[in-house]
């Protein structure tokens with residue numbers, strides 16, 4: 218065949234021209250002279266095809282990936298080997314070259330391309346949210362009908378901190394930009410709803426209580442018509458504490474433990490253990506605090522009667538003997554609680 222470009226007649230032809238003329242202008246790969254990559258200077262996440270990826274990637278890897286993504290290989294190339302090299306990095310500019318070896322129409326060829334990768338430091342949307350104090354949720358820590366004690370606040374702070382540390386491995390917005398310390402309780406501002414919910418659940422697990430969510434519409438996205446909500450989650454911990462006396466379904470009980478989902482209490486008349494579901498918290502009445510327990514002395518006993526001194530006026534009071542007091546002796550001290558002018562002995 219005759220090549221119209223070089224006039225040769227004995228060469229392999231690629232279309233209209235010979236292979237040598239074809240390869241003169243042929244490039245195995247296309248690569249821009251300059252590539253720009255945006256990375257967040259706070260969290261090192263990078264912008265890739267319009268999306269921010271939040272995995273941590275070292276700078277050199279970012280450069281290699283930028284090169285890889287921008288290489289276009291011509292269809293005619295086969296068995297190619299591509300070698301990416303970073304020549305030097307000066308500030309945010311990396312000088313790189315790409316070596317390619319491959320086969321084109323049975324001929325083995327090599328070429329080298331230079332490329333500059335510019336790393337632009339910027340702030341990703343998540344980090345700019347964090348910088349501006351953005352929050353999706355407010356967790357309100359409250360107690361039912363009483364003030365919260367300093368040690369309860371300290372414990373709550375600890376629970377919030379622990380939860381956010383744990384959440385931060387999967388949620389960048391697991392942070393607390395603000396704690397509002399109000400008279401009625403603390404408001405913990407939490408970056409994301411997901412982590413805010415977790416904080417509330419863990420507070421409930423620690424203190425018991427009732428969680429209530431109330432979304433508040435902040436604004437409406439004009440383009441989608443979707444509302445932007447902020448969720449307020451209140452965690453109301455019980456009025457009563459462990460060892461306090463409560464009334465539930467007409468039984469007088471002493472609280473032995475407060476869990477995430479239930480209150481365990483002992484009926485002080487029948488000496489029987491009860492599990493009260495936490496959702497009934499509002500029906501539990503606090504009768505007496507544990508520090509109102511009094512101590513007195515046994516002055517006489519019989520198989521059916523135990524006689525003690527009423528600590529308020531030192532009068533003798535006869536009470537029904539129960540199994541748990543059988544081993545007490547005259548002169549022993551015994552604990553009691555007065556509820557509605559009635560004395561209950563405590564073992």
Ligand SMILES: [Zn+2]
Nearest residue numbers: 220223235238
């Ligand atoms: Zn030719």
Ligand SMILES: [Zn+2]
Nearest residue numbers: 257260341344
């Ligand atoms: Zn960032």
